[in-house]
Amino acid sequence: MPALATTPADATPVLALDRVTKTFPGVTALDEVKLGLYPGEVTALVGENGAGKSTVVKILTGIYQPDGGEIRIDGEATRFPTPRDATAAGITAIHQETVLFDELSVAENIFLGHAPRRTFGLIDWTVMETRAREILESIGAKLDPRTKLRELGIASKHLVAIARALSVDARVVIMDEPTAALSHTEIHELYELVEKLKAQGKAILFISHKFDEIFRIADHYTVFRDGQFVGEGHVSEIDEAALVTMMVGRDVSAVFPDREARIGEEVLRVTDYAHPTEFADINFDLHQGEILGFYGLVGAGRSEVMQALFGITKPSAGQIHIDGQPVTLNSPADAIAAGLVYVPEDRGKQGAITALPIFQNVTLPSLGRTSRGGFLRMAREFDLAREYTRRLDLRAASLDTELGTLSGGNQQKVVIAKWLATQPKIIILDEPTKGIDIGSKAAVHAFMAELAAQGLAVIMVSSEIPEVLGMSDRVIVMREGRMAAELSGAKMTPETLVRHAAGI
Amino acid sequence: MLKRLLTSREMLLFGAVAALCALIATRFPGFVAPGNLLRVFNDTSPLILLAIGQMIVILTRCIDLSVAANLALSGMCVAMLNVAYPDLPIPVIIAVAVGLGTLMGMFNGILVWKLAIPPIVVTLGTLTIYRGIIFLVSDGNWVNSHEMSAAFKAFPRAEVLGLPVLGWTAILAIVVFGLVMTRTTLGRAFYAVGGNPHAATYTGLNVGRSQFWAFTISGALAGLTGYLWVSRYAVAYVDIAGGFELDVVAACVIGGVSIAGGIGTVGGAVLGALFLGVIKNALPVVNISPFWQMAISGAAIIIAVALNARATREKGRIILKSAEKPA
Numbered sequence: 001m002p003a004l005a006t007t008p009a010d011a012t013p014v015l016a017l018d019r020v021t022k023t024f025p026g027v028t029a030l031d032e033v034k035l036g037l038y039p040g041e042v043t044a045l046v047g048e049n050g051a052g053k054s055t056v057v058k059i060l061t062g063i064y065q066p067d068g069g070e071i072r073i074d075g076e077a078t079r080f081p082t083p084r085d086a087t088a089a090g091i092t093a094i095h096q097e098t099v100l101f102d103e104l105s106v107a108e109n110i111f112l113g114h115a116p117r118r119t120f121g122l123i124d125w126t127v128m129e130t131r132a133r134e135i136l137e138s139i140g141a142k143l144d145p146r147t148k149l150r151e152l153g154i155a156s157k158h159l160v161a162i163a164r165a166l167s168v169d170a171r172v173v174i175m176d177e178p179t180a181a182l183s184h185t186e187i188h189e190l191y192e193l194v195e196k197l198k199a200q201g202k203a204i205l206f207i208s209h210k211f212d213e214i215f216r217i218a219d220h221y222t223v224f225r226d227g228q229f230v231g232e233g234h235v236s237e238i239d240e241a242a243l244v245t246m247m248v249g250r251d252v253s254a255v256f257p258d259r260e261a262r263i264g265e266e267v268l269r270v271t272d273y274a275h276p277t278e279f280a281d282i283n284f285d286l287h288q289g290e291i292l293g294f295y296g297l298v299g300a301g302r303s304e305v306m307q308a309l310f311g312i313t314k315p316s317a318g319q320i321h322i323d324g325q326p327v328t329l330n331s332p333a334d335a336i337a338a339g340l341v342y343v344p345e346d347r348g349k350q351g352a353i354t355a356l357p358i359f360q361n362v363t364l365p366s367l368g369r370t371s372r373g374g375f376l377r378m379a380r381e382f383d384l385a386r387e388y389t390r391r392l393d394l395r396a397a398s399l400d401t402e403l404g405t406l407s408g409g410n411q412q413k414v415v416i417a418k419w420l421a422t423q424p425k426i427i428i429l430d431e432p433t434k435g436i437d438i439g440s441k442a443a444v445h446a447f448m449a450e451l452a453a454q455g456l457a458v459i460m461v462s463s464e465i466p467e468v469l470g471m472s473d474r475v476i477v478m479r480e481g482r483m484a485a486e487l488s489g490a491k492m493t494p495e496t497l498v499r500h501a502a503g504i
Numbered sequence: 505m506l507k508r509l510l511t512s513r514e515m516l517l518f519g520a521v522a523a524l525c526a527l528i529a530t531r532f533p534g535f536v537a538p539g540n541l542l543r544v545f546n547d548t549s550p551l552i553l554l555a556i557g558q559m560i561v562i563l564t565r566c567i568d569l570s571v572a573a574n575l576a577l578s579g580m581c582v583a584m585l586n587v588a589y590p591d592l593p594i595p596v597i598i599a600v601a602v603g604l605g606t607l608m609g610m611f612n613g614i615l616v617w618k619l620a621i622p623p624i625v626v627t628l629g630t631l632t633i634y635r636g637i638i639f640l641v642s643d644g645n646w647v648n649s650h651e652m653s654a655a656f657k658a659f660p661r662a663e664v665l666g667l668p669v670l671g672w673t674a675i676l677a678i679v680v681f682g683l684v685m686t687r688t689t690l691g692r693a694f695y696a697v698g699g700n701p702h703a704a705t706y707t708g709l710n711v712g713r714s715q716f717w718a719f720t721i722s723g724a725l726a727g728l729t730g731y732l733w734v735s736r737y738a739v740a741y742v743d744i745a746g747g748f749e750l751d752v753v754a755a756c757v758i759g760g761v762s763i764a765g766g767i768g769t770v771g772g773a774v775l776g777a778l779f780l781g782v783i784k785n786a787l788p789v790v791n792i793s794p795f796w797q798m799a800i801s802g803a804a805i806i807i808a809v810a811l812n813a814r815a816t817r818e819k820g821r822i823i824l825k826s827a828e829k830p831a
Binding site (some may be wrong): 029098312331332333335336342344349350351352353354355357360364365367374375376378418 | 566687688689692695696699700702704705706707708709710766767779
């Protein structure tokens with residue numbers, strides 16, 4: 001194990017976990033892990049999905065109680081029986097999914113639960129708004145404290161979440177994937193904010209999947225794997241490859257699968273496609289065996305185009321041709337019948353039906369083929385489910401088990417098997433590797449390459465430049481609901497992508 | 505398939521019903537005599553019929569509070585029809601009752617599907633509307649036993665192999681809907697739509713249309729029960745089966761149907777109804793006040809929900825790969 005010797009022992013940590021264990025029925029989520037946070041420094045907590053990072057955040061914020069080990073503040077053992085106790089100890093968290101209230105004002109969101117009071121416990125609105133304005137200004141956010149949250153965009157909401165975290169006198173700030181929903185510029189503003197917090201002497205726990213962020217802003221790193229502590233040290237003393245090896249416990253080459261695209265006949269042609277509010281002037285074609293990347297900032301309209309193609313929303317103009325024939329796709333059922341399927345970004349929410357058994361999840365969009373006259377033919381269902389789960393190398397006790405009993409990664413395999421079982425000609429993958437660990441990413445990439453090799457036409461919506469460049473044969477860049485560029489060959493470089501996406 | 509039917513939740517409930525019967529037998533041995541058990545089953549049949557329909561509606565994340573009003577209106581209409589045309593054959597009477605019930609169910613379903621009104625609001629509204637219509641068609645008058653034809657009254661009571669037709673109707677519904685829910689694409693759609701509406705939409709299912717069919721089935725069963733109820737008790741009036749919709753929902757909840765949707769079986773709903781039926785029939789014979797009956801069924805609902813909530817919570821999140829079910 002590398003790096004155990006380089007423990008940053010120069011100061012007492014503000015907050016430390018020592019041999020902390022947390023078990024759930026049948027599962028050990030954390031197994032004697034340790035972690036130290038230091039004033040004025042950023043510690044990056046690194047690990048694959050399921051490494052136990054979120055459990056640590058929940059223990060530090062008083063949502064979960066550890067089953068063993070100690071939490072120490074300034075070296076003193078302590079406990080956080082409730083989230084309120086954690087806040088009182090100066091620990092605050094900015095969560096992955098911001099927990100805010102749309103119907104309340106910015107100021108109310110910032111001070112919910114600890115609003116300044118007057119006599120009789122009434123809320124002191126004047127003080128609250130003044131302080132809200134001060135905090136917002138300190139992080140460079142130009143927001144009116146009286147605005148209702150629902151009127152704000154996602155980036156501004158994030159600033160409110162940060163302001164909320166800073167509204168308590170925090171010594172420790174936990175940032176759980178803070179950049180997941182942010183655009184390029186916003187991420188840079190966040191970096192500046194982190195620098196400010198460091199200068200104020202706050203200890204920061206930074207959780208991220210993105211290595212460039214970790215190397216840019218973190219001082220220390222701590223690595224977990226499968227609920228266990230693997231190592232820690234100074235970021236300056238490690239490189240990306242070594243960190244990845246620690247995370248996954250094996251060498252993972254970050255290269256994309258080598259593939260020779262065999263571009264065949266045109267399968268999809270979209271002409272003058274438009275939507276009243278979301279996109280306009282979309283024109284592109286797609287061929288057998290091709291992977292077409294759609295790049296753009298969050299909110300550029302990529303997913304919206306795909307959802308309209310799949311029949312979820314109604315476009316206002318445009319034609320779609322599949323295999324040269326004009327088609328009208330008014331519902332997902334139409335699209336599936338025409339051989340076009342869409343694997344949504346949020347596969348948990350929009351893909352998995354956890355209360356149904358695995359085989360029923362797989363056959364759901366293919367029931368037309370596994371039934372006759374409305375009656376199900378169970379043997380066919382099992383055959384179909386077996387065939388496609390096997391292709392995805394799914395290991396499960398029985399196809400009859402509830403999907404909810406599988407791990408997240410295996411649930412994703414079932415969701416993808418479900419779409420392949422419809423035998424599509426065109427498959428649209430929306431952010432296929434978002435939020436999944438490095439090992440699984442490589443598997444998804446290899447799998448996409450295999451699909452294309454089998455002659456499927458693939459559309460990949462992705463916000464990760466390396467992925468777009470590494471996988472796509474052609475890239476369409478979208479900006480503000482329109483196509484900003486269509487790039488192929490030598491023109492596909494990180495600079496051109498960013499330039500077109502940002503409109504510079 | 506048998507294994508699926510006898511999943512632990514249904515077995516647990518079956519055990520609870522059996523234990524309840526055994527407990528009653530210690531005070532009143534005659535209760536568990538086969539003849540009496542058949543009587544209890546027959547008496548619970550209307551609840552079973554409605555609970556099956558309600559189960560399907562709840563499965564799709566909706567609720568149908570109008571079932572008892574639907575039952576009463578369908579029942580009143582066929583009773584008046586019988587008075588006006590005493591020679592109308594029973595199959596026609598049944599067809600009219602089912603048809604009326606189906607229309608009322610479809611009306612609920614259309615409002616939920618096309619206008620996207622929350623089901624609890626829709627069916628609270630139609631509950632009142634349907635009850636109001638009974639008053640309008642009957643002028644608030646009763647249809648009494650002597651006005652009904654003999655054939656009209658005899659049908660549900662006719663015994664086949666020792667069980668009245670009413671009980672056989674419930675058995676038929678259990679078999680038919682047991683098959684629909686497990687063996688047809690429609691049944692599968694109900695589970696998928698309730699389990700995860702977003703995912704169901706993405707797989708090409710129409711969530712609203714599935715909900716419409718659920719309400720239609722619930723309405724059809726309510727209409728059928730309307731005739732059986734009115735003819736069995738040989739009376740029809742405005743307030744017939746008043747408040748019965750709550751017993752129906754209670755039977756579903758006790759039977760392990762998740763109010764959040766997506767989880768529930770015909771077997772569960774039937775056992776939930778039988779549990780309530782046993783309590784209702786047994787407490788008087790062991791000399792417990794009817795007010796205790798209400799408290800006991802209320803407690804049973806809360807216990808059932810608490811147990812179900814516990815069963816779903818204990819799973820926790822599976823984080824470690826090693827904790828997954830072995831390959």
